[in-house]
Amino acid sequence: MRRRSTYLLIFILVLFGFTLWTITPLDRDVGGRDGLRLGLDLAGGSYLVYQADVSDVPPGERRDIMEGVKQVIIRRIDALGITEPVVQVQEREGEYNIAIQLPGVADIEEAKRMVGLFTVLEFRELDEAGNWTPAIGTIDDEERVLSSRYFAEDTYVNFDEFGRVFLAFEWNEEGRKLSEQITGRLIDEPLAIFLGDEPLEGEDGNIIAPIVRDVIRDRGVIEGLSLADAETLMRFLNAGRIDVPLGRWAEEEPDVFEQDVPLYEWTVDATLGEDSVERSVRAAAIGIALLLVFMLVYYRLPGVVACLSLGIYFVVLLSIFKLIPITLTLPGIAGFILSLGMAVDANILIFERVKEEVRGGRSLAAAVEAGFNRAWTAIRDSNITTFIACFILFWLGGELGAFMVRGFAITLFIGVALSMFTAIVITRTLLRLIMGSQIVTSPAAYGVARSETKAGDSR
C-alpha cells in the first residue's frame, strides 16, 4: 500500500510539473505552446450565421457544394488577414447554414461584404494599362463576364501520359460562345481567375494566369499547375458553378431571399472582452480564496490536502484547456467555477465520511480508507447526472449553433470528470501518505473533537 502510494505521488508530481510547464506562460505562444484560446466574448470579434440559398443546387450535390462554399469563404477571410477564423457548415432539416467566427476583427462591415459576395469566380484579362479587367463576351447583344457559372459539369484534375497534371473543363452552350470570343482574341495572352477582387494564387504566391494557347470552344485544359494548386482550383471552380447566395429567407414572405443579411450576428468590441476577462479573473480569485479559507478552517488537515489537490486540479484543467484546445468563453468560465465547486464537493463528501468513521471509533487510517470507499458511490452517481445535463447542453448548443452553450457544456464536463479524478486519486494519495508517515495523529486535526470519538466517550 505504501509503495503504491509512493508511485502515485511520483505520478502526481510528474503530472503537476508537466501541466504547469504547458500552461506557462498563459497568454503567449512559447515553444509550440499556444496561448489560451479566448472566445470572441473575451477577445472581441464577430460571429455571423447565414442561410444558404441552395435552391439552384441539385439535392444530391448540396453537401459538396457547401463544402466548396466554405473553402471559398475561408479563402476570402484569410485574404483579410484575420487569424484563426472558424467556418462551419451546419445542416439542419435540409437547410444549410454557414457559421463564421471571426476573432478580433476590426472592420466587421468589410468582413461581411467579403463573405456576402457570390462564390462565382470570374475570368479576367489584362487591359492595355496592365490591369486585370473582366473578360467580357457578348451573347444576344448582351455583355457577359466569362465565369465559373458557365461550366457544363464539374471540372476535374487528371494526369497526361507524361505524368503532368492538368485540369479539364467543359463549357455549356453560353460558356462556349463566350469562350470562343474571348480566347479567340487572347491567344498567347494570360487569363486569370478572380474571386471577388482577389486573384487566385498558387502555392508559390504567383497569380494563377494560364496563357491561352488556342481558341477554346467546348472543352479545354489548364496545364502547368502543381497538383495541390490544380486541386484547389478545381474545388473553387466547382463551388463557383452554381450561385449559393448567403443571407436569410424573409420572415413574412418565404420565397424572398434577403441576400447579405445575416440570420444571426454578434459582434463584441475588444475593450469589452478585456474588461470581461479582468472582471471574471478577479471574481474567480476572490471566490477561490474564500473557498480555500473555508476548507482550511472547517476541515483543517484534510482541508490543507484539499487545497493542495485543488491547486493541482486548477493547473491540470488549465493545461487541458490549452492543449485540446478549448476556446474559453464567459459561460465557460462560469462552468469552470461551477466544476470547481463540484471538485470541492467530492472532497467534502469524503471528509465528512472520514469524520463519521472517526466518530464511529475507527483508527484514522482505517477511517480514511472507509471514507473513500463509502463516498465513491455517491460521487459517481451524483456526477453522472451532471454529465447527462452536459450531453443535453452540448446537443442543444449544436442545434442553436450557439458555441457559448457548447463552451459551457464542455468546460463543465471536463471539470467534473477531472474533479472525480482529483478527489479519488490525488486527495486520497496525499491523505494516505500523511497517515502512513504518522506525522499527524490527532483526530482534532481532522476536525473531530476528541470528545466526539468513541474513545473519548470512555472517560
Add this chain to the structure above:
Amino acid sequence: MIDIVGRRRWYFLVSGILILVGIISMIVSQAQLGAPLRLGTDFTGGTTMMLNFSPPVEQSVLRDEMTRQGHEGALIQAAGGGDFIIHTIQITSDEARDLAGLLGDELDSEVSVIDYRSTSPAVAARTARNALIAVIIAAVAMMLYIVWAFRRMPSPFRWGTCAVMALLHDVFIIVGIFSLLGWAAGVTVDSMFITGILAVVGYSINNTVVIFDRIRENVSKQLRVGFATTVNDSLVETLGRCLNTALTTLFVLLALFLFGGATIQYFVLVLLLGVIIGTYSSLGISSQLLVVWENRDWRSLLPFASKAAK
C-alpha cells in the same frame, strides 16, 4: 437528533407559496407582456446591444432620446460605468452604429457599440422550441438514470419520480423568480438562461442523489426502524456535506455575480438560485416525497389538513 422529516408540512407549505407566487407572476406577465417570462431577443428576434457612453449619461435621458429616435419599445438596462444594455427591434450593425452616433451627438457623449447581437425571428422561434425540448429530455433522462441507479431498491420508479418532482420544483421556482424580475425589473431571459436552467437540473439531481445514496445505504442497515426515521437519519448524516458543498459553490458563484460584470450576471444568478433551491429541495422535497409515498401519507402534502394518525 434534528427532526427534519417531521417538519415536512412546513417545507411543502413554503414551496407551495413560492410556486403559487411564481404562477401568479407568470399570469401577470402573460397579461402584461404576452409571455410568462420577458423574452429576450434570442427568443423573439431583434437586436440586443451594449452601448458605452463616455461621459456616462442618465438612463431616463437615454430613454427619452431613444424614443425620439423611433425606438420607443426599447428596453434599457444600466450596466454600470456608462454601459447600457438595450433590447430593441432588429436593426443592422450599420444602423446600430448610426444610432449610436446620433445618441452621442444629442447627449454630448462619446458613444461606442461594444456588443451587438442581432437575431432573426426564425432562429428565435427554433431556439425557444429547442430549449423546451432540452429541458424535457433532461428531466426524462435524469429520471431514467435514477430508476437505473436505484434498480435494486424496491420500486425504483418511485425514487426517480421523487427526484424529478424536486427537479421540476427547482426549475419552476427559478422560472417564477425570473418571471417576477421580468415584469417588475425588466430582466429578460436569453439562451444562456436555458443553459443555466439545465446546469441547475444537473446540480439539483446531483444533491438529491447524494442523499438518496445514503438512504439506500441506511435502508439496508436498519431494517427495524420505520422508513421515516431512516430518511431522517440519512438527512442528518448528509446535512453537513450538503450545506458545505452549497456554501463553497455559493462563495465562488457569489463572487462571480458581484464582480463578474453585467454580461453574465443573470446567468450566474440562475446558477446561484439553482444551488440554493436545489440544496433546499433535496432536503425538503425529494426525500420528504419519498416518505410521503412510502407511508401513503398524502394528506401531509396539504399544509392545513389535520394530521394523520401515526
